[in-house]
Amino acid sequence: MDWSLLGCGASGHVTFAPDEPALRDRLSTTAREGPAWRCLRCGTFVIGEPTASGPAASAPRVRRGDQVRSALILRIFAVERFLRALIVAALAIAVWRFSVSRLSLEQAYHQALPPLKTLLRDLGFSVDHSKLLGLLHEAFTANSRTLGFIAIGLGAYAVIEIIEGVGLWLLKRWGEYFAVIATSLGLPYEIYDLMNKVTVLRLVAFVINLGLVLYLVLAKRLFGVRGGKKAYEARLRSESILDAELAALAAEQEVAVEQEVAVEQEATAEAAAQGTPAPPPEPPGAAGPPWPDAEAPAAAAPTVPSAPGEAPAEPDTRATPSNPVTTVASDADEAGVPPLPRRHPTR
Numbered sequence: 001m002d003w004s005l006l007g008c009g010a011s012g013h014v015t016f017a018p019d020e021p022a023l024r025d026r027l028s029t030t031a032r033e034g035p036a037w038r039c040l041r042c043g044t045f046v047i048g049e050p051t052a053s054g055p056a057a058s059a060p061r062v063r064r065g066d067q068v069r070s071a072l073i074l075r076i077f078a079v080e081r082f083l084r085a086l087i088v089a090a091l092a093i094a095v096w097r098f099s100v101s102r103l104s105l106e107q108a109y110h111q112a113l114p115p116l117k118t119l120l121r122d123l124g125f126s127v128d129h130s131k132l133l134g135l136l137h138e139a140f141t142a143n144s145r146t147l148g149f150i151a152i153g154l155g156a157y158a159v160i161e162i163i164e165g166v167g168l169w170l171l172k173r174w175g176e177y178f179a180v181i182a183t184s185l186g187l188p189y190e191i192y193d194l195m196n197k198v199t200v201l202r203l204v205a206f207v208i209n210l211g212l213v214l215y216l217v218l219a220k221r222l223f224g225v226r227g228g229k230k231a232y233e234a235r236l237r238s239e240s241i242l243d244a245e246l247a248a249l250a251a252e253q254e255v256a257v258e259q260e261v262a263v264e265q266e267a268t269a270e271a272a273a274q275g276t277p278a279p280p281p282e283p284p285g286a287a288g289p290p291w292p293d294a295e296a297p298a299a300a301a302p303t304v305p306s307a308p309g310e311a312p313a314e315p316d317t318r319a320t321p322s323n324p325v326t327t328v329a330s331d332a333d334e335a336g337v338p339p340l341p342r343r344h345p346t347r
Contacts, residue, residue, distance in 0.1 A: 003068035004042040013039040013046045014062050016242070017053035026245050040241050041068075056246065063171075064239050070219060074168045077179070077212050081165035085158045092154030099147030173229075176216050183209045 008014075015037035018024050027038045029045055036045040040062045052060060063071055164182055167175015190206045217225055221232040237243045 002042070003066065003072075004064045007063070007068040007071075008039060008042045013044075013051070014041050014060060015039055015046055015048075015050040015052075016059045017050040018056045018059065018242075019054060020056055022249055023056055023245060026249065027242075038241065040064075043241055056242065059242050061236070061240070063236075064241070067236065067239065071171050073215065074171060074176075077208075078165040078168035080208065081161045081168065081179075085161035085165060088154050088161065089158035092151045092158060095147055095154060096151035099144045099151060173220070176220050176222060180213050180216050180222060183213050187213070 016027070017037060018027065029036050029038075031045070031047055033047045035049075036047045037050045038045050040060070041064055160182055164175070164179045167178050169175075187206070187209060190202065190209065193202050194206060216222055221228055227234075
């Protein structure tokens with residue numbers, strides 16, 4: 001059985017339009033009849049306007065699948081608690097009124113007792129061993145103060161049952177804890193009654209209470225059982241359509257980022273493989289003089305060797321813009337330093 005569809009059939013679909021554009025596109029579609037939105041409970045697309053809208057954080061938390069069945073079971077237990085509280089409250093009111101007007105009720109009882117006994121004998125009942133008449137006789141002989149305490153105790157028990165029923169009906173976690181604690185406190189007394197005498201009513205009540213305690217502890221993971229509250233909430237998130245879509249959207253964005261990084265790395269590797277290596281650095285002074293205003297020295301012309309007995313030939317200065325020897329001599333004259341004597345070649 002699809003409990004999600006059963007829940008939508010009983011309570012209606014729950015659609016939501018988030019403000020986030022990417023998530024909004026994942027939860028909506030366009031049909032011939034108009035826009036349709038995905039139900040957060042059963043997952044089907046429902047044509048029409050969404051039932052709610054806003055940021056994704058404000059989306060309603062919807063129970064799906066087994067959680068719908070669990071909610072139905074808890075509300076059945078809640079109805080049983082309400083009925084029990086109603087019966088106990090009626091009994092408390094009856095005891096209290098009996099304690100107030102016990103004398104008048106006792107007189108009426110004694111006046112109606114003879115015809116009542118006759119009627120019961122005609123119907124085949126044993127009046128002398130009747131438990132109901134014995135309880136009435138003990139009630140008439142009881143103290144009014146004792147009857148008042150009994151009425152107060154019954155009233156308190158009825159209030160506990162009402163609180164327990166409200167918590168279970170509203171599917172609150174505090175109601176589940178309260179139901180487990182309150183029901184567990186009554187189990188020892190029910191076991192004692194069953195040890196004295198087994199009746200159908202006592203046995204049914206004991207089975208219902210024990211089943212409720214075990215179901216709440218195991219299925220709702222109370223008191224840290226099966227991972228406790230964290231495991232229970234993680235299961236709810238895993239079954240949520242909205243949380244599943246958010247996780248899928250985050251995974252897609254992460255994959256897109258990884259692909260972009262991979263493309264950039266591949267482009268960088270291709271550019272490095274196709275490029276030429278950088279030229280080696282030039283030595284100092286190869287690019288020009290070490291100071292900006294200096295001129296580069298002219299290249300010295302080659303010296304032609306002279307024949308024996310002749311003076312050495314002067315270098316040809318036509319190919320060069322200036323004579324370095326003359327330049328050096330003129331610089332020396334300006335500085336006041338006598339020129340060096342010219343050396344003659346040995347013969």
